[in-house]
Amino acid sequence: MVCNYRFCKQIISTYKNGNRRYCDQECYELEKRERSKENYGALKELLKEIKCTESIFRNFYNHYGDQPLNPNILKAEKINWALVTSFKEIEGQNVRFVGSYGYSRLENNYIKLYKL
Ligand SMILES: [Zn+2]
Numbered sequence: 001m002v003c004n005y006r007f008c009k010q011i012i013s014t015y016k017n018g019n020r021r022y023c024d025q026e027c028y029e030l031e032k033r034e035r036s037k038e039n040y041g042a043l044k045e046l047l048k049e050i051k052c053t054e055s056i057f058r059n060f061y062n063h064y065g066d067q068p069l070n071p072n073i074l075k076a077e078k079i080n081w082a083l084v085t086s087f088k089e090i091e092g093q094n095v096r097f098v099g100s101y102g103y104s105r106l107e108n109n110y111i112k113l114y115k116l
Pocket residue numbers: 003004005008009010022023024027
């Protein structure tokens with residue numbers, strides 16, 4: 001068995017406890033700290049992507065308002081369509097929001113933008 005702390009990786013003697021994953025409490029704490037740093041980094045990346053996507057929708061909203069958009073107009077933008085921070089039903093439409101701007105897909109596949 002090898003210590004799970006990424007910068008340690010020492011062989012753990014198994015005679016004390018066969019299931020141990022760290023040399024000691026310190027290695028355990030240090031690995032925990034590394035993981036929370038990683039989580040923080042991932043969170044920062046996600047927030048950046050939300051802000052970026054929101055600003056794309058903001059620009060289009062400021063330009064076109066709520067008139068239905070041909071989806072081809074948005075094709076050039078690298079929009080992560082899986083990204084959503086909230087849902088809201090507006091005028092019978094299921095609107096997906098990213099930050100303060102949202103969109104719904106109309107029957108003809110056109111996209112209508114909304115502002116919270
Ligand atoms: Zn260790």
